[in-house]
Amino acid sequence: xxxxxxxxxxxxxxxxxxxxxxxxxxxxxxxxxxxxxxxxxxxxxxxxxxxxxxxx
Numbered sequence: 001x002x003x004x005x006x007x008x009x010x011x012x013x014x015x016x017x018x019x020x021x022x023x024x025x026x027x028x029x030x031x032x033x034x035x036x037x038x039x040x041x042x043x044x045x046x047x048x049x050x051x052x053x054x055x056x
Contacts, residue, residue: 013043017043020041021037
C-alpha cells in the first residue's frame with residue numbers, strides 16, 4: 001500500500017496567488033510599477049508540473 005504524495009507547496013501557491021500583487025510590491029517594487037494590474041496574471045504552475053513529470 002502506498003501513500004498518496006503530500007502537497008507541501010500547495011498552501012504556499014495558494015497564498016502567493018491570492019496576494020501576488022502585494023508580494024510583488026514588497027519584494028520587487030520597481031517591477032511592480034511596470035506590471036499592468038488591470039489584467040489578471042496567469043499562473044503556470046500546472047504546466048511546470050507536467051513538464052517535470054514528462055522529463056522523469
